[in-house]
Amino acid sequence: MLLRKGLKLGKKIDEIIVGEKLQLNEKIEDKDLLLYLGLTNDNNPLYIQHDYALDTPYKKPIVPAIMLNGIITSAISKHLPGPGSHIREQNIIYLEPVYHYETIELLLEVQHIDFAQNFVEIYVNAFKDKKIQVLNGVIKVVPPY
Structure with missing residues:
Protein backbone atom coordinates (compact mmCIF):
# COMPACT_ATOMS: atom_id res chain seq x y z
CA MET A 1 0.00 0.00 0.00
CA LEU A 2 1.35 3.41 -0.93
CA LEU A 3 0.78 6.51 1.13
CA ARG A 4 1.26 10.14 0.21
CA LYS A 5 4.38 10.99 -1.80
CA GLY A 6 5.36 7.35 -2.26
CA ILE A 17 11.48 -11.94 12.28
CA VAL A 18 13.11 -12.44 15.68
CA GLY A 19 16.72 -11.33 15.46
CA GLU A 20 16.06 -8.62 12.89
CA LYS A 21 18.40 -5.68 13.59
CA LEU A 22 18.86 -2.03 12.85
CA GLN A 23 21.98 0.05 13.49
CA LEU A 24 22.09 3.85 13.21
CA ASN A 25 24.55 6.59 14.10
CA GLU A 26 23.25 9.95 15.25
CA LYS A 27 25.25 13.08 16.08
CA ILE A 28 23.74 15.47 18.60
CA GLU A 29 23.93 19.00 17.19
CA ASP A 30 23.15 22.34 18.83
CA LYS A 31 20.30 22.97 16.40
CA ASP A 32 18.58 19.79 17.60
CA LEU A 33 19.00 20.76 21.26
CA LEU A 34 17.73 24.28 20.67
CA LEU A 35 14.68 23.00 18.77
CA TYR A 36 13.85 20.59 21.60
CA LEU A 37 14.30 23.23 24.30
CA GLY A 38 12.21 25.74 22.34
CA LEU A 39 9.38 23.31 21.60
CA THR A 40 9.14 22.07 25.18
CA ASN A 41 9.95 25.37 26.93
CA ASP A 42 12.48 23.35 28.94
CA ASN A 43 14.97 25.72 30.52
CA ASN A 44 16.91 23.20 32.60
CA PRO A 45 20.37 24.77 33.02
CA LEU A 46 21.97 21.32 32.92
CA TYR A 47 21.13 21.15 29.20
CA ILE A 48 22.53 24.49 28.03
CA GLN A 49 24.41 26.48 30.67
CA HIS A 50 28.10 25.67 30.78
CA ASP A 51 28.65 27.63 34.02
CA TYR A 52 26.00 25.62 35.84
CA ALA A 53 27.05 22.26 34.38
CA LEU A 54 30.68 22.89 35.40
CA ASP A 55 29.59 22.70 39.07
CA THR A 56 27.90 19.31 38.57
CA PRO A 57 29.46 15.85 38.26
CA TYR A 58 28.84 16.11 34.47
CA LYS A 59 31.18 19.14 34.08
CA LYS A 60 29.44 20.25 30.86
CA PRO A 61 25.88 20.40 29.47
CA ILE A 62 24.22 17.07 28.72
CA VAL A 63 21.64 15.97 26.18
CA PRO A 64 18.12 15.57 27.64
CA ALA A 65 17.12 11.91 27.98
CA ILE A 66 13.89 12.58 26.11
CA MET A 67 15.91 13.66 23.05
CA LEU A 68 17.66 10.29 23.06
CA ASN A 69 14.24 8.69 23.37
CA GLY A 70 13.16 10.71 20.35
CA ILE A 71 16.00 9.25 18.28
CA ILE A 72 14.81 5.76 19.25
CA THR A 73 11.16 6.42 18.45
CA SER A 74 12.12 7.99 15.14
CA ALA A 75 14.15 4.89 14.20
CA ILE A 76 11.12 2.73 14.98
CA SER A 77 8.78 4.98 12.98
CA LYS A 78 11.11 5.19 10.00
CA HIS A 79 12.73 1.75 9.86
CA LEU A 80 11.79 -1.03 12.28
CA PRO A 81 8.92 -1.83 11.86
CA GLY A 82 8.57 1.50 10.02
CA PRO A 83 5.81 3.90 8.97
CA GLY A 84 2.42 3.09 10.48
CA SER A 85 3.84 1.53 13.65
CA HIS A 86 2.99 2.69 17.17
CA ILE A 87 4.90 2.42 20.45
CA ARG A 88 2.73 0.83 23.10
CA GLU A 89 5.17 0.61 25.98
CA GLN A 90 8.78 1.48 26.72
CA ASN A 91 11.28 0.92 29.48
CA ILE A 92 14.61 2.66 28.95
CA ILE A 93 17.47 3.03 31.41
CA TYR A 94 19.86 5.94 30.83
CA LEU A 95 23.25 4.69 32.02
CA GLU A 96 25.68 7.46 31.07
CA PRO A 97 25.28 11.08 29.98
CA VAL A 98 25.54 12.07 26.35
CA TYR A 99 27.18 15.43 25.72
CA HIS A 100 26.63 17.98 23.00
CA TYR A 101 28.27 17.02 19.67
CA GLU A 102 28.73 13.37 20.62
CA THR A 103 27.70 10.65 18.18
CA ILE A 104 25.72 7.72 19.48
CA GLU A 105 25.43 4.33 17.84
CA LEU A 106 21.92 2.98 18.23
CA LEU A 107 21.23 -0.75 18.01
CA LEU A 108 17.70 -2.16 17.81
CA GLU A 109 16.89 -5.86 17.70
CA VAL A 110 13.56 -7.68 17.56
CA GLN A 111 13.57 -10.09 20.51
CA HIS A 112 9.98 -11.33 20.68
CA ILE A 113 6.86 -11.35 18.49
CA ASP A 114 3.40 -11.67 20.05
CA PHE A 115 1.07 -12.48 17.17
CA ALA A 116 -1.99 -12.82 19.45
CA GLN A 117 -1.67 -9.28 20.83
CA ASN A 118 -0.07 -7.84 17.66
CA PHE A 119 3.14 -6.39 19.10
CA VAL A 120 6.88 -6.91 18.87
CA GLU A 121 9.46 -6.39 21.58
CA ILE A 122 12.51 -4.52 20.41
CA TYR A 123 15.62 -4.37 22.58
CA VAL A 124 17.49 -1.10 22.25
CA ASN A 125 21.06 -0.23 23.18
CA ALA A 126 23.10 2.88 22.49
CA PHE A 127 26.82 3.49 22.75
CA LYS A 128 29.13 6.45 22.46
CA ASP A 129 32.77 6.09 21.44
CA LYS A 130 31.91 2.55 20.26
CA LYS A 131 32.27 1.16 23.79
CA ILE A 132 30.49 3.25 26.42
CA GLN A 133 26.89 2.13 26.79
CA VAL A 134 24.62 5.14 27.36
CA LEU A 135 21.23 3.43 27.45
CA ASN A 136 19.36 0.17 27.14
CA GLY A 137 15.78 -0.87 27.19
CA VAL A 138 12.81 -2.67 25.72
CA ILE A 139 10.15 -1.14 23.52
CA LYS A 140 6.83 -2.82 22.69
CA VAL A 141 5.70 -1.77 19.25
CA VAL A 142 2.47 -2.37 17.37
CA PRO A 143 3.45 -2.78 13.69
CA PRO A 144 1.34 -1.23 10.92
CA TYR A 145 -1.93 -2.97 10.18
Missing part, protein backbone atom coordinates in the same frame (compact mmCIF):
# COMPACT_ATOMS: atom_id res chain seq x y z
CA LEU A 7 5.86 6.56 1.44
CA LYS A 8 5.29 2.86 2.02
CA LEU A 9 4.02 1.34 5.23
CA GLY A 10 6.50 -0.49 7.41
CA LYS A 11 6.58 -4.23 8.02
CA LYS A 12 3.44 -5.94 9.24
CA ILE A 13 3.77 -8.39 12.11
CA ASP A 14 3.99 -11.43 9.82
CA GLU A 15 6.89 -9.82 7.90
CA ILE A 16 9.08 -9.30 11.00
Whole structure:
Protein backbone atom coordinates (compact mmCIF):
# COMPACT_ATOMS: atom_id res chain seq x y z
CA MET A 1 0.00 0.00 0.00
CA LEU A 2 1.35 3.41 -0.93
CA LEU A 3 0.78 6.51 1.13
CA ARG A 4 1.26 10.14 0.21
CA LYS A 5 4.38 10.99 -1.80
CA GLY A 6 5.36 7.35 -2.26
CA LEU A 7 5.86 6.56 1.44
CA LYS A 8 5.29 2.86 2.02
CA LEU A 9 4.02 1.34 5.23
CA GLY A 10 6.50 -0.49 7.41
CA LYS A 11 6.58 -4.23 8.02
CA LYS A 12 3.44 -5.94 9.24
CA ILE A 13 3.77 -8.39 12.11
CA ASP A 14 3.99 -11.43 9.82
CA GLU A 15 6.89 -9.82 7.90
CA ILE A 16 9.08 -9.30 11.00
CA ILE A 17 11.48 -11.94 12.28
CA VAL A 18 13.11 -12.44 15.68
CA GLY A 19 16.72 -11.33 15.46
CA GLU A 20 16.06 -8.62 12.89
CA LYS A 21 18.40 -5.68 13.59
CA LEU A 22 18.86 -2.03 12.85
CA GLN A 23 21.98 0.05 13.49
CA LEU A 24 22.09 3.85 13.21
CA ASN A 25 24.55 6.59 14.10
CA GLU A 26 23.25 9.95 15.25
CA LYS A 27 25.25 13.08 16.08
CA ILE A 28 23.74 15.47 18.60
CA GLU A 29 23.93 19.00 17.19
CA ASP A 30 23.15 22.34 18.83
CA LYS A 31 20.30 22.97 16.40
CA ASP A 32 18.58 19.79 17.60
CA LEU A 33 19.00 20.76 21.26
CA LEU A 34 17.73 24.28 20.67
CA LEU A 35 14.68 23.00 18.77
CA TYR A 36 13.85 20.59 21.60
CA LEU A 37 14.30 23.23 24.30
CA GLY A 38 12.21 25.74 22.34
CA LEU A 39 9.38 23.31 21.60
CA THR A 40 9.14 22.07 25.18
CA ASN A 41 9.95 25.37 26.93
CA ASP A 42 12.48 23.35 28.94
CA ASN A 43 14.97 25.72 30.52
CA ASN A 44 16.91 23.20 32.60
CA PRO A 45 20.37 24.77 33.02
CA LEU A 46 21.97 21.32 32.92
CA TYR A 47 21.13 21.15 29.20
CA ILE A 48 22.53 24.49 28.03
CA GLN A 49 24.41 26.48 30.67
CA HIS A 50 28.10 25.67 30.78
CA ASP A 51 28.65 27.63 34.02
CA TYR A 52 26.00 25.62 35.84
CA ALA A 53 27.05 22.26 34.38
CA LEU A 54 30.68 22.89 35.40
CA ASP A 55 29.59 22.70 39.07
CA THR A 56 27.90 19.31 38.57
CA PRO A 57 29.46 15.85 38.26
CA TYR A 58 28.84 16.11 34.47
CA LYS A 59 31.18 19.14 34.08
CA LYS A 60 29.44 20.25 30.86
CA PRO A 61 25.88 20.40 29.47
CA ILE A 62 24.22 17.07 28.72
CA VAL A 63 21.64 15.97 26.18
CA PRO A 64 18.12 15.57 27.64
CA ALA A 65 17.12 11.91 27.98
CA ILE A 66 13.89 12.58 26.11
CA MET A 67 15.91 13.66 23.05
CA LEU A 68 17.66 10.29 23.06
CA ASN A 69 14.24 8.69 23.37
CA GLY A 70 13.16 10.71 20.35
CA ILE A 71 16.00 9.25 18.28
CA ILE A 72 14.81 5.76 19.25
CA THR A 73 11.16 6.42 18.45
CA SER A 74 12.12 7.99 15.14
CA ALA A 75 14.15 4.89 14.20
CA ILE A 76 11.12 2.73 14.98
CA SER A 77 8.78 4.98 12.98
CA LYS A 78 11.11 5.19 10.00
CA HIS A 79 12.73 1.75 9.86
CA LEU A 80 11.79 -1.03 12.28
CA PRO A 81 8.92 -1.83 11.86
CA GLY A 82 8.57 1.50 10.02
CA PRO A 83 5.81 3.90 8.97
CA GLY A 84 2.42 3.09 10.48
CA SER A 85 3.84 1.53 13.65
CA HIS A 86 2.99 2.69 17.17
CA ILE A 87 4.90 2.42 20.45
CA ARG A 88 2.73 0.83 23.10
CA GLU A 89 5.17 0.61 25.98
CA GLN A 90 8.78 1.48 26.72
CA ASN A 91 11.28 0.92 29.48
CA ILE A 92 14.61 2.66 28.95
CA ILE A 93 17.47 3.03 31.41
CA TYR A 94 19.86 5.94 30.83
CA LEU A 95 23.25 4.69 32.02
CA GLU A 96 25.68 7.46 31.07
CA PRO A 97 25.28 11.08 29.98
CA VAL A 98 25.54 12.07 26.35
CA TYR A 99 27.18 15.43 25.72
CA HIS A 100 26.63 17.98 23.00
CA TYR A 101 28.27 17.02 19.67
CA GLU A 102 28.73 13.37 20.62
CA THR A 103 27.70 10.65 18.18
CA ILE A 104 25.72 7.72 19.48
CA GLU A 105 25.43 4.33 17.84
CA LEU A 106 21.92 2.98 18.23
CA LEU A 107 21.23 -0.75 18.01
CA LEU A 108 17.70 -2.16 17.81
CA GLU A 109 16.89 -5.86 17.70
CA VAL A 110 13.56 -7.68 17.56
CA GLN A 111 13.57 -10.09 20.51
CA HIS A 112 9.98 -11.33 20.68
CA ILE A 113 6.86 -11.35 18.49
CA ASP A 114 3.40 -11.67 20.05
CA PHE A 115 1.07 -12.48 17.17
CA ALA A 116 -1.99 -12.82 19.45
CA GLN A 117 -1.67 -9.28 20.83
CA ASN A 118 -0.07 -7.84 17.66
CA PHE A 119 3.14 -6.39 19.10
CA VAL A 120 6.88 -6.91 18.87
CA GLU A 121 9.46 -6.39 21.58
CA ILE A 122 12.51 -4.52 20.41
CA TYR A 123 15.62 -4.37 22.58
CA VAL A 124 17.49 -1.10 22.25
CA ASN A 125 21.06 -0.23 23.18
CA ALA A 126 23.10 2.88 22.49
CA PHE A 127 26.82 3.49 22.75
CA LYS A 128 29.13 6.45 22.46
CA ASP A 129 32.77 6.09 21.44
CA LYS A 130 31.91 2.55 20.26
CA LYS A 131 32.27 1.16 23.79
CA ILE A 132 30.49 3.25 26.42
CA GLN A 133 26.89 2.13 26.79
CA VAL A 134 24.62 5.14 27.36
CA LEU A 135 21.23 3.43 27.45
CA ASN A 136 19.36 0.17 27.14
CA GLY A 137 15.78 -0.87 27.19
CA VAL A 138 12.81 -2.67 25.72
CA ILE A 139 10.15 -1.14 23.52
CA LYS A 140 6.83 -2.82 22.69
CA VAL A 141 5.70 -1.77 19.25
CA VAL A 142 2.47 -2.37 17.37
CA PRO A 143 3.45 -2.78 13.69
CA PRO A 144 1.34 -1.23 10.92
CA TYR A 145 -1.93 -2.97 10.18
